[in-house]
Amino acid sequence: MNVSSAIADRDVEWKDSITTESTFVRRLLISAAFLYLTLFLFVPLAAIFAEALKGGLAAYVGSFLNDDALAAVRLTLLVAAVAVPLNAVFGVAAAWAIAKFDFVGKQVLISLIDMPLAVSPVISGLIYVLLFGAQGWLGPWLLEHDIKIIFALPGIVLATIFVTVPFVARELIPLMQSQGREEEEAAITLGASGWQMFMRVTLPNIKWSLLYGVILCNARAMGEFGAVSVVSGHIRGLTNTMPLHVEILYNEYNAVAAFAVASLLTLLAIVTLIAKTMIERKTDSYNRRKMQA
Amino acid sequence: MKQFLSLTVFLTGLLVWFSSIQAAEPVVILNVSYDPTRELYQEFNAAFVKYWQKENGQPVVVKQSHAGSSKQARAVIDGLDADVVTLALAYDVDAIAKAKLLPADWQKRLPHNSSPYTSTIVFLVRKGNPKGIRDWEDLVKPGVAIIPANPKTSGAARWAYLSAWGYALKRYGNDEAKAKEFIAKFYGNVPVLDSGARGATTTFVERGIGDVLVGWENEAYLALRELGAGKFEIVTPSISILAEPTVSLVDKVVKRRGTEGVAQAYLRYLYSDEGQEIAAKHFYRPRAEAVAAKYAGQFAKVDLFTIDEVFGGWQKAHQAHFADGGVFDDIYKPK
Numbered sequence: 001m002n003v004s005s006a007i008a009d010r011d012v013e014w015k016d017s018i019t020t021e022s023t024f025v026r027r028l029l030i031s032a033a034f035l036y037l038t039l040f041l042f043v044p045l046a047a048i049f050a051e052a053l054k055g056g057l058a059a060y061v062g063s064f065l066n067d068d069a070l071a072a073v074r075l076t077l078l079v080a081a082v083a084v085p086l087n088a089v090f091g092v093a094a095a096w097a098i099a100k101f102d103f104v105g106k107q108v109l110i111s112l113i114d115m116p117l118a119v120s121p122v123i124s125g126l127i128y129v130l131l132f133g134a135q136g137w138l139g140p141w142l143l144e145h146d147i148k149i150i151f152a153l154p155g156i157v158l159a160t161i162f163v164t165v166p167f168v169a170r171e172l173i174p175l176m177q178s179q180g181r182e183e184e185e186a187a188i189t190l191g192a193s194g195w196q197m198f199m200r201v202t203l204p205n206i207k208w209s210l211l212y213g214v215i216l217c218n219a220r221a222m223g224e225f226g227a228v229s230v231v232s233g234h235i236r237g238l239t240n241t242m243p244l245h246v247e248i249l250y251n252e253y254n255a256v257a258a259f260a261v262a263s264l265l266t267l268l269a270i271v272t273l274i275a276k277t278m279i280e281r282k283t284d285s286y287n288r289r290k291m292q293a
Numbered sequence: 294m295k296q297f298l299s300l301t302v303f304l305t306g307l308l309v310w311f312s313s314i315q316a317a318e319p320v321v322i323l324n325v326s327y328d329p330t331r332e333l334y335q336e337f338n339a340a341f342v343k344y345w346q347k348e349n350g351q352p353v354v355v356k357q358s359h360a361g362s363s364k365q366a367r368a369v370i371d372g373l374d375a376d377v378v379t380l381a382l383a384y385d386v387d388a389i390a391k392a393k394l395l396p397a398d399w400q401k402r403l404p405h406n407s408s409p410y411t412s413t414i415v416f417l418v419r420k421g422n423p424k425g426i427r428d429w430e431d432l433v434k435p436g437v438a439i440i441p442a443n444p445k446t447s448g449a450a451r452w453a454y455l456s457a458w459g460y461a462l463k464r465y466g467n468d469e470a471k472a473k474e475f476i477a478k479f480y481g482n483v484p485v486l487d488s489g490a491r492g493a494t495t496t497f498v499e500r501g502i503g504d505v506l507v508g509w510e511n512e513a514y515l516a517l518r519e520l521g522a523g524k525f526e527i528v529t530p531s532i533s534i535l536a537e538p539t540v541s542l543v544d545k546v547v548k549r550r551g552t553e554g555v556a557q558a559y560l561r562y563l564y565s566d567e568g569q570e571i572a573a574k575h576f577y578r579p580r581a582e583a584v585a586a587k588y589a590g591q592f593a594k595v596d597l598f599t600i601d602e603v604f605g606g607w608q609k610a611h612q613a614h615f616a617d618g619g620v621f622d623d624i625y626k627p628k
Contacts, residue, residue, distance in 0.1 A: 134372030135392070143372070146549075151373040233373040234358045235323060248359070251491045252331055253519045 048266055051259035063249075063260035071237040072245035072261070075156070079241065080221040083160045088214050091168025096202070098169075099176030100184065113169050116162055124162050125230025128155055151233030156241065159227040164217045171213030172206055179205055208283035212276060219272045223265060319352035322552050322559060325375035327362035327448050327538070328491040329512040333575040334379070340571060341562050345555065353555055361489035362448035369394065369543065376547050376556040379540040381448020381490075383407075384607040386541050394545045408537035409563035410577035413597060414449075414456040416528040417497065417506040417513040424504045428530045429460040432505060433478040440503035441483060442493040444615055448538070449490035453507045454621065455610060456534040459603045463532060477624035486627075498525070509536070510592070514576035529593035534600065538577075 053060055063069060094113060098106060116124060130136050132149040142149060149155045183205070187197040203210075225243040232239045240248065242265055249258035326334060338355040345353045358365065358373070362381035369375045370392040380386055383400060386407075390397050400407045418426050424437050432439050442450035457479050458472055465471035487493040490508055497506040498516050505528075506513070513527050540560050547553040562568050569579040573588040604610035614620045 129371050132372075135370060139372060148372075148374070150371065151368065233368055234360055235356050236358070238356055251328075251495060 052263040055256040063257035095172035121226030125227040155231040167217035168213035322376040327381040410572040438503040443486040452536040511576035532596040535597040
């Protein structure tokens, strides 16, 4: 008997014998969970769309089709298009080093990767103000050479990268650790070059988890508010990302437009979730096949 | 391979879309302003663009940035490339002058202390004025929840604080200790301090917190217009402060960017009849007498005192009240 069918058998037994609670208790627990989700997840989500469509479809579409909103969408996509690939590459490299090699300072590296999750986003933004601001360490030199970092695109990209560093690496490290290094070692003994080994052995092994990490990273990159708010300068049509634009519209008593842009972000999150679920399923079946093989 | 190809096409498409922003280069200036001026400058910028195009045949784009006044000054000091600043109070422009971005005597460069429009501090109460608020005295009664913004970060909040202090001084015959007691009671009635004026308005109007919003007159009228006159009422106190929002060129930025001419004209246009008219339309009190007379019916009569008269200017007022360890730190204890 192989491993997965043993698990399956135990599953069946577990369902039959171990849950002894009455139907009433079970239903109570299930409905409590449903109520909770409805209250805290579904209702706010529905409210966003209800508010956004309050002024009719024309007002809804009109909220996107002005220069400031389009510029915000454009900026958000651009920032994600730079930050996500960079973090994907860095994440794979870091996870690879941590999972497959032993070296001094490994724990320090892991802690460093986790740091953006522990630090408040406002601080993440302020670091860059301290570094690149006109009064900051590098500020005078940058000003002299007319290089703009903060209150411009580079600053926003940097802050976003900082905040989204952990997502890909964190996803890959446990997986790569559990996979061990035997397959890679086999590939090398059989005469593969480093690149061949990576493309044919390592990458196929991690591809679904990598994609999963990229999706999470992307969602955060597009949605980041705090850090970006500190370094953006809030110039309309220039350095406002979508989350910042939502705040501005709301503060201008323009609730319909604010929620319309928010709904766009929400749609993005929903698409992300669907993609995530599909990838999770793929990963599961992929891992099961590997186990059986 | 096919996937890779379509991805490349997609990314190239995105790039083309992004680069299309840079097409056609008009002169761009950035106005860094405080919270409640969004609507004012939206209209004023459109008027100025038309004027400049007609006079000089040059297209100009005015970009806007809005947040709490001190936060904006901080951003300009940290390198936000503002060609002009239009902030809530002179102290914030002084801070920029201290960072050597503009000369110390900036306030003398334009008429009326570089303050093209003024405002004052009034109260916005809920329909029917259920707590019976008529004057400053009524705000410190027990059970009244006041919504001002945080005087550490917001211009309106500082004007509100100084206004309350000025009232107390007058009421208690210039007794500073009594005034401090009054202001302590005032902030004892505050359930939440927002960092900016617009945040405070949103707290009061949309989140429904508090009995009375203490803030800009222009902001109160705007809230009334935007959100329906049926829900709120404006109460003008017996005396209040003459709030002078100030404007200035940021010399270092305009010299580097070569935008001095247009930025200068932008500020001067605020003093023109059209500029004054637009300010009045957005409930700022205009300086030009003809325009002020035309809109006189719009503003309640109120006894106004200036910061120079009562506090000896912004630097002194700031040192005594808002600097770390000043009166405000002494009396305000967050709940």
